[in-house]
Amino acid sequence: MKHSFSKSLLAISLLVAGFVWLQGCKPKGTQSAVSGDAAAKAYVAPGKYDEFYNFVSGGFSGQMSVYGLPSGRLFRVIPVFSVDPEKGWGYSEETKPMLNTSHGFVPWDDLHHIALSVTKSEHDGRWAFGNANNTPRIARIDLKTFRTAEIIEIPNSAGNHSSPFITENSEYVVAGTRFSVPIGNKLDVPINTYKENFKGTVSFIGVDKTSGEMNVAFQILTPGINFDLARAGKGKSAGWFFFSCYNSEKANTLLEVNASQKDKDFIMAVNWKKAEEYAKAGKGVKKAVRYAHNKYDDNTHSATSTIMNEVLVLDPKDCPDMIYFMPCPKSPHGCDTDPTGEYIVGSGKLAAVIPVFSFTKIQDAIAKKNYDGEYDGIPVLKYEAVLHGEVSKPGLGPLHTEFDGNGNAYTSFFVSSEIVKWSVKDLKVLDRVPTYYSIGHLSVPGGPTKKPWGKYVIAYNKITKDRYLPTGPELTQSAQLYDISGDKMKLILDFPTIGEPHYAEAIPAEMIMKNSRKIFKLEENKHPYIAMGEGKTKVERKGNEVHVYMTAIRSHITPDNIEGVKLGETVYFHVTNLEQDWDVPHGFAVKGISNAELLIMPGETQTLKWTPEKAGVYPMYCTDFCSALHQEMQGYIRISPAGSNVPLLFSTGTNLPAVTAPAATEKPATK
Amino acid sequence: MKRNNIVRLTLLSVSFLFFSCNEGVKEEPKPVDIQELTKDKPETHGTEVKEGDITLSTPLDQAMVTAGKATYELKCQSCHKLTEEKLVGPGWKDVTKKRKPVWIMNMITNVDMMLETDPEAQKLLELCLVRMPNQNINTDEARKVIEFMRSNDGEK
Numbered sequence: 013m014k015h016s017f018s019k020s021l022l023a024i025s026l027l028v029a030g031f032v033w034l035q036g037c038k039p040k041g042t043q044s045a046v047s048g049d050a051a052a053k054a055y056v057a058p059g060k061y062d063e064f065y066n067f068v069s070g071g072f073s074g075q076m077s078v079y080g081l082p083s084g085r086l087f088r089v090i091p092v093f094s095v096d097p098e099k100g101w102g103y104s105e106e107t108k109p110m111l112n113t114s115h116g117f118v119p120w121d122d123l124h125h126i127a128l129s130v131t132k133s134e135h136d137g138r139w140a141f142g143n144a145n146n147t148p149r150i151a152r153i154d155l156k157t158f159r160t161a162e163i164i165e166i167p168n169s170a171g172n173h174s175s176p177f178i179t180e181n182s183e184y185v186v187a188g189t190r191f192s193v194p195i196g197n198k199l200d201v202p203i204n205t206y207k208e209n210f211k212g213t214v215s216f217i218g219v220d221k222t223s224g225e226m227n228v229a230f231q232i233l234t235p236g237i238n239f240d241l242a243r244a245g246k247g248k249s250a251g252w253f254f255f256s257c258y259n260s261e262k263a264n265t266l267l268e269v270n271a272s273q274k275d276k277d278f279i280m281a282v283n284w285k286k287a288e289e290y291a292k293a294g295k296g297v298k299k300a301v302r303y304a305h306n307k308y309d310d311n312t313h314s315a316t317s318t319i320m321n322e323v324l325v326l327d328p329k330d331c332p333d334m335i336y337f338m339p340c341p342k343s344p345h346g347c348d349t350d351p352t353g354e355y356i357v358g359s360g361k362l363a364a365v366i367p368v369f370s371f372t373k374i375q376d377a378i379a380k381k382n383y384d385g386e387y388d389g390i391p392v393l394k395y396e397a398v399l400h401g402e403v404s405k406p407g408l409g410p411l412h413t414e415f416d417g418n419g420n421a422y423t424s425f426f427v428s429s430e431i432v433k434w435s436v437k438d439l440k441v442l443d444r445v446p447t448y449y450s451i452g453h454l455s456v457p458g459g460p461t462k463k464p465w466g467k468y469v470i471a472y473n474k475i476t477k478d479r480y481l482p483t484g485p486e487l488t489q490s491a492q493l494y495d496i497s498g499d500k501m502k503l504i505l506d507f508p509t510i511g512e513p514h515y516a517e518a519i520p521a522e523m524i525m526k527n528s529r530k531i532f533k534l535e536e537n538k539h540p541y542i543a544m545g546e547g548k549t550k551v552e553r554k555g556n557e558v559h560v561y562m563t564a565i566r567s568h569i570t571p572d573n574i575e576g577v578k579l580g581e582t583v584y585f586h587v588t589n590l591e592q593d594w595d596v597p598h599g600f601a602v603k604g605i606s607n608a609e610l611l612i613m614p615g616e617t618q619t620l621k622w623t624p625e626k627a628g629v630y631p632m633y634c635t636d637f638c639s640a641l642h643q644e645m646q647g648y649i650r651i652s653p654a655g656s657n658v659p660l661l662f663s664t665g666t667n668l669p670a671v672t673a674p675a676a677t678e679k680p681a682t683k
Numbered sequence: 684m685k686r687n688n689i690v691r692l693t694l695l696s697v698s699f700l701f702f703s704c705n706e707g708v709k710e711e712p713k714p715v716d717i718q719e720l721t722k723d724k725p726e727t728h729g730t731e732v733k734e735g736d737i738t739l740s741t742p743l744d745q746a747m748v749t750a751g752k753a754t755y756e757l758k759c760q761s762c763h764k765l766t767e768e769k770l771v772g773p774g775w776k777d778v779t780k781k782r783k784p785v786w787i788m789n790m791i792t793n794v795d796m797m798l799e800t801d802p803e804a805q806k807l808l809e810l811c812l813v814r815m816p817n818q819n820i821n822t823d824e825a826r827k828v829i830e831f832m833r834s835n836d837g838e839k
Contacts, residue, residue, distance in 0.1 A: 534757055
């Protein structure tokens with residue numbers, strides 16, 4: 013199972029009970045749950061556009077996928093933290109630096125959560141952020157190009173799970189540690205000295221207003237607990253951030269039992285405006301660290317990776333009134349703020365209630381110092397003093413909550429496999445629908461913003477079991493679309509997803525499609541190895557490197573005959589796509605190359621590196637069907653033994669059949 | 684059935700071939716309502732250049748010839764030789780004697796319209812089997828390309 017939260021014997025028995033329940037009450041099939049007009053509601057006619065883009069995390073695939081709603085059609089898988097040979101991501105010389113870290117090149121990660129950029133807590137359609145859960149990083153995807161534009165590593169962190177949630181004007185995205193780890197100079201310590209040596213951090217990653225460029229603005233050092241999820245406040249609470257925590261027991265082994273001892277863990281409330289002031293006022297300490305900051309430039313069509321050496325750390329003991337703990341039952345997972353910013357919903361994974369906290373009451377309790385003691389020197393607010401109320405008997409295993417624009421909340425229940433709709437104000441359960449099966453996250457379009465668009469709730473399920481044609485031991489995960497425009501939630505569509513979907517966001521199509529980039533202009537291409545037109549193609553030897561300045565256009569590559577490369581040399585194919593029309597990429601592949609292909613967009617230059625190991629003639633060709641003569645878009649490169657005297661020649665269309673000696677090794681080639 | 688329609692059909696089938704190969708074998712071809720498919724698709728490529736929009740002057744504007752040549756080398760040379768020889772597209776020798784400037788301009792900046800409506804353009808597609816691509820050249824740049832073509836055809 014993919015969610016890391018099974019706990020204690022109680023938990024296990026709950027799970028077992030839930031499972032039995034799930035099996036026992038399993039709805040008979042789609043027919044029983046789907047209403048008559050479901051097909052019409054999810055149907056988008058051929059050639060018609062969907063109403064929403066759905067940006068879905070790929071979980072262990074490390075990528076971000078883009079679906080249309082309500083059709084559930086998959087449009088694109090954006091490579092983010094994992095290599096993608098299909099697109100050359102992590103294989104081309106230009107994209108390799110994007111996956112560089114302080115640990116070197118890391119080809120895979122686990123992307124859990126999406127945050128779409130906001131202005132005044134409303135979607136602005138500029139960027140999507142995603143977190144790397146394993147080797148802590150945050151990526152920024154440019155929604156003009158649907159490509160990863162930037163990846164920043166998070167120092168002093170491990171298991172970047174409570175990330176990349178975003179503040180009201182995209183000032184910061186956050187990164188909270190799921191794993192506490194030793195921090196500072198002494199990293200090699202016995203694991204069972206956890207309580208003395210392990211610490212958590214929550215990092216605030218600044219986002220430039222115009223360019224979107226990220227920087228690690230400051231980190232807050234916290235007790236060695238585990239941060240799970242987070243949400244920024246909105247409106248009146250916009251200056252605050254809320255993080256759910258588990259393992260207040262500070263267990264370092266068998267957390268399933270040992271981190272489930274206490275009745276309550278915490279939600280940590282951070283006054284980030286105050287933290288920002290402290291950072292500006294020099295209250296932080298600069299610590300030596302190493303982390304990578306990788307950026308992709310759409311003009312040079314290349315990425316750079318810079319290793320950074322310093323981070324500003326704020327210690328709560330030097331920064332009073334910056335963070336508070338609120339007790340929250342049973343290892344809270346989701347921690348979600350409603351559109352008004354007044355209510356914070358904690359979802360204790362093993363709790364029988366959903367507590368809803370009031371921001372006004374939190375402020376009041378802080379003002380009156382209405383504390384229930386301290387935890388590692390940090391004030392703990394009294395549970396009753398900050399509580400708006402509890403939703404009682406909502407279901408089993410509450411995880412996440414989203415909101416519509418009408419004062420309703422939608423909470424996912426993993427154990428009882430259902431979505432429960434309830435009223436935020438009076439905490440009454442209004443409706444419940446089953447999911448198939450074991451829902452994790454859920455998403456309402458605009459659900460985390462001040463202005464939800466509502467209309468649908470999408471369930472992202474961990475298990476599909478008998479829902480689709482079987483595919484051996486490994487089955488697809490799935491999403492399910494429910495219409496929430498009426499009083500009752502109605503299931504209208506199932507669709508399979510790539511990887512394992514965790515959090516997702518949906519945004520009206522027109523906010524994104526109008527900005528979508530069609531081509532890269534050749535005139536703006538500043539790649540150092542561009543061939544600006546076919547006349548500029550060439551092959552150059554530099555020491556033991558051979559640089560091929562190549563162009564691709566329907567339906568030939570130039571040069572398409574290359575000779576004189578020798579074993580021991582490394583070939584760099586710098587391929588420029590000379591097309592300037594939308595949807596005309598060219599691909600490039602070479603036989604036997606221990607590398608991927610290139611997929612080169614119009615006006616772009618990309619580089620494939622190859623160190624041949626055997627002499628011979630190697631075919632190369634365009635891999636992306638581009639025209640009626642696509643099959644003719646091919647060529648040869650000849651590799652000769654080291655020390656051979658074959659001159660370096662390259663041409664297209666002029667290397668004509670030898671007329672005399674069959675052993676002709678030389679042909680004057682011109683272009 | 685008029686020739687125009689035949690060409691159009693050929694066009695359709697060629698583009699269908701293009702489309703289906705590009706997409707890989709994913710689903711069975713289903714009966715599709717073409718009207719539905721093509722409805723609401725705005726034509727975004729270029730605006731039509733009209734007869735009166737272009738004036739040619741003699742002698743040639745050398746600055747325009749130079750600029751047109753630069754555009755040629757970056758965006759046209761891959762497919763068009765300066766001789767009569769056909770490469771991907773026809774060679775450019777004497778193109779300004781065979782075609783009106785307005786025809787050439789539209790072919791460069793407004794190729795979708797031309798392939799849809801112009802019999803000569805459609806004939807060329809049958810001959811070359813590659814759609815003249817939109818190379819993102821604006822009207823002003825295309826006018827300079829005309830000047831370069833005139834120079835290539837020996838005008839002074």
